Amino acid sequence: MNDDKHKLSMHSGRLEALGDGIFSVAMTILVIELKLPSVKGNNWNDLLNALHQTWTEMLCYLISFIVLGIMWFGHRMMFEYITKTNRYFIFLGVLFYMVVCFVPFSTRFLAANTFKWYGVLLYGINLSLCNLTLYAQWQYGIHRPSLHAREIPGEIKKEAKKLFLLSPIVYSVAIAFSFYLPQVSIAIFIITPIVYLIPNIFDKYLP
Amino acid sequence: MNDDKHKLSMHSGRLEALGDGIFSVAMTILVIELKLPSVKGNNWNDLLNALHQTWTEMLCYLISFIVLGIMWFGHRMMFEYITKTNRYFIFLGVLFYMVVCFVPFSTRFLAANTFKWYGVLLYGINLSLCNLTLYAQWQYGIHRPSLHAREIPGEIKKEAKKLFLLSPIVYSVAIAFSFYLPQVSIAIFIITPIVYLIPNIFDKYLP
């Protein structure tokens, strides 16, 4: 019992700061990697042609930026409930950050192979792993009351589970389509983030 | 009513930290992308020639750095008044960060096409979108009293509106000039940031 006074608080602030850093570098890096459109003449058509040549690349980066924004939001929400950390929670956090760091890489791969099944495959797997590792961290967290800042309502747990698992399922469908209709896969990548913007049960608890 | 104890605070600190990260990467990246001047001989003239070849590029980066600094300041001011967040405020924040991340890209494009109308066009649109998305976030914020830290004086709202909308208007003029006198456009890009340094109503509330 005399260990009690040596108990550490291990506030989650540092882990959040590392995450904010990683997200901000990953999001900025997305745009850094865009190739400059090269305009061949001085007419509107020349500009439009140049932009047209980079539009799939541009689109992939826009999708990834929004997706990373949504993941950041989910990650940020988690720390409203969980404000202490331990070795395993941090380890799961590092895994999550690792797959987040791969997003600029798989985006670049998708941009180079936009309507190819393998482009869709690696991208879909990467985004799914982001959700699944964050879900693993959340699951570990909600089962360790010593990490909690407050009671976690039952409906929040249910809603979070639904939101975490939705995109891996949807992205599996995108991957399945990629072998025949990769355009549909890309459409799924565009639509899915929008679903996360629809009001849900969380909003009731937000200011 | 029993949801009240589950109400989350959603302090804006994390969103600000993400923004500080994004601004710091975007600002540092500007300079990373500068090409090294290559000095051909050992005289002053050789150095001056080498610097002369990179001066438009250098100038574009300096303008962008100062502009990003001013935007960071506006963004920072907003969080003196608004200290809580919700899904929509954060979504608008992510949009703002997205266009901020594009600034190194459109700066590179302007540096490669400094006195071309399309260089001015994309750069002007990008900077305008930065102001407009930040303005959208501010507008959303000031109409949600549950996000406020303090009362927002009426004159602050008026002044903020003026400052947010000034640069999109001025940059439209710059774009209009670009088709005939791109030098004037560049001059506008140089002068506009200076306007934001002139004392305004905000200063009265600052230490």
Add this chain to the structure above:
Amino acid sequence: MNDDKHKLSMHSGRLEALGDGIFSVAMTILVIELKLPSVKGNNWNDLLNALHQTWTEMLCYLISFIVLGIMWFGHRMMFEYITKTNRYFIFLGVLFYMVVCFVPFSTRFLAANTFKWYGVLLYGINLSLCNLTLYAQWQYGIHRPSLHAREIPGEIKKEAKKLFLLSPIVYSVAIAFSFYLPQVSIAIFIITPIVYLIPNIFDKYLP
């Protein structure tokens, strides 16, 4: 004695923030430097071949990410005990950050020379220096009670010493093997991080 009221607190928060920034850039940079696999055809075999060509590179980056994650954890733990700083503590911190910043460089070198003794040598030296500089900072810190936030239990000091010195010793063995059996060296680089995930005395003090 009238200097007492001028005594500065020099909280470690800023040094930690600098470290979080450096770790987050270093970790994200690791992945940025990965070359895109180039898929030559449209079959599974083509994808597998392309991935196969990058697997050693991929592996080096994964190891480094996990190693940096573990070092970040060690660094983070230190600041549970030490929350004030002075010139020398900060100088040792800057040295630690310097060798951390070299990890993406030595990882790139290992990826280019995976089964060569010199690849293993530089990488092993770099990772060892990370541990040794952090250990130097910790040693300085624990001998300056004016920097402490709380009493540091004796068994924590012993365990920390063990954990700090373990990897330099193990990496020396990896370097020794590299001249004859570089595969064993790489295996040691893979296994060592796992050792740091085994529960240890620290866990008893964590939430």
Add this chain to the structure above:
Amino acid sequence: MNDDKHKLSMHSGRLEALGDGIFSVAMTILVIELKLPSVKGNNWNDLLNALHQTWTEMLCYLISFIVLGIMWFGHRMMFEYITKTNRYFIFLGVLFYMVVCFVPFSTRFLAANTFKWYGVLLYGINLSLCNLTLYAQWQYGIHRPSLHAREIPGEIKKEAKKLFLLSPIVYSVAIAFSFYLPQVSIAIFIITPIVYLIPNIFDKYLP
């Protein structure tokens, strides 16, 4: 007088966070830009030759890392005394960050032209500007009591002035030498940071 309740606190925390971000990116970027040594054979001599070819580059990066670390320390010290900000203090801060962001650029230039007068010239000017802009910010800050967290002892002001102006003076000497004996200039760049590690009056106020 009814403006008093609308007075903003404008704590310096955000400006410090932006600075920590910029320093951490600039410091990490230094190392990213290092070229990999290419080892031609399998002997110790081959490794030593490869390292020998990159040693001046390596040296420039090491100097810059330590110099940036010392500047970060100076910057960090300033915020022990000044904890509130206004438009002009922030503007001077952005100028300081701008020249800090140029350090990886001028380091790259020095690495490409190590023993050339123009390499030394740009590098020396850049480092001097870092000190001078930070000094300008400090000077503005110490003359605005409304920004202070605590009384600033007279001897601190004197010592700070000395430390801020020392390196621009010394670097001017380095530049003067560069036209005849660039080796001396590089020696000055190596020695100067060490001077800042010598105990000074500040230490008396630190924990």
